[in-house]
Amino acid sequence: MTMLPASTGKKLGLVVDLDTCVGCHACVTACKGWNDQGYGAPLSDQNPYGADPSGVFLNRVHSYQVQPDEGPSQIINFPRSCLHCEDAPCVTVCPTGASYKRAEDGIVLVNEDACIGCGLCAWACPYGAREMDAQAGVMKKCTLCVDRIYNENLPEIDREPACVRTCPTGARHFGDFADPDSTVSRLTAERGGYALMPDLRTKPVNRYLPPRKKDVRSEASLLAPLLDIKATGFAGWLDKVLGKI
């Protein structure tokens, strides 16, 4: 099972738009909420109301300050979750076959009944996408809400990952990267979507859209011409004299 499929029919994944993400963490909460029920062991928390709380999350939102060569710095909110890599190193290192990539749609999943909790897959992932559940002793990761996207008991509008469904700014998109006409493929092409750390040869499926270029004001103020007051009379004479000293 831990041999990677030669190719997958679909390449399901996410596009995260760093331009529109406001860093509200709604996707983090929706992910935790959905994955607390239903598929696999619930995402547990340890000591949630104590002095040193800790818990498993499949999606985390970082914030970075980026200083361009010119202009003021920008704050970029950066959601980080599994990229469902085509050459997923987390899959091939698994000794039990618990970790696998689905041939039909490319989703990387963990069969929790076969997971021994050795943690090697989390070591192999450069992106920190996998977290061990301290309660169940098995590895947890993003399932692309496999129990939502094919779930015919849900209204069609809800058949997408919880993080995408909940995002209030529409910064997250779900779709098939193998289809060049899908929303995610078109967004990636139009906006220059990129992969994270491609040098590590993991071939991530998910793409990030870089923030759009910010407007740069050409003048300091619209009132600037009016502010350029020439002193006349005594003040003008004083200005001239003081300027020469």
Add this chain to the structure above:
Amino acid sequence: MHPAPTIIVFTVFSGFGFGLMAFLGIGWPAPAGWAAFFWWGLGYGCAAGGLIASTAHLGNPQRAWRAFSQWQSSWLSREGIAAVATLLLCAPVALSDWLELGWPRIPGVLGAVCALATIGTTSMIYTQMRSVPRWHHWTTPALFFGFALTGGAMAAGHVWLGAGLGLGLAGLMLVAFRLGDGQFARAGQTIGSATGLDRIGDATVFELPHTGGNYLLREMIHVVGRKHGTKLRIIAVGTVLAAAVLALVPFASPVAVGLHLAGALAARWLFFAQAEHVVGLYYGRR
């Protein structure tokens, strides 16, 4: 990376045990009677004891048997198979040595090959990790073989071989420290490439995604205890050197083996504690 005591004990002692079994398997030396019982017992005790210690690290050890199934892709699975094959193949030879039955030595020779394979596969578990640049280097298998064979040779009573290997191992440790320190930079991953924000400008961490700890911080971004790294390096290399010299002193070989193992434990602790995972870039820490 978090230096888990179970993994350090496992890799050091099972490496030593398999190193010794490789020598005993080919019959160099070929002890008889109770000497054989003691020698093989030491090899089996360390090799199997280390394997058992490693299961303490698992979240669900009752499913450990499943780890023998994925030999086609997983170095950890291959290691498990090679380890069990060594223990099984050497068993008739160990029994024959102990009870002086005179059975053929061929399974022992095959067992020795499997013992070397076990050491190699153990090292490849770490070497394969592109996400940990310090490990993703030829010095990792070299160190694992160095420690296992030096300890094995000393314990097998080959004083000159043990001393020579120990001397070489100390040199190799220095090379590995020197090259390892530059590995993360050579791998070329930065906070900019990890986030892709290098296409806009210089990225720094503004706010972390969570205020509490999590699995990633505990397991991969473990920075505790690096403070005494340099001192521990000196202690590790010094101990390995002292063991190599002491191996040549008559009747001091048990002390030499003990010293060698102490050096191996210190070096293995550093091997984990000083290894930096690229996921730390997201947190602005290594």
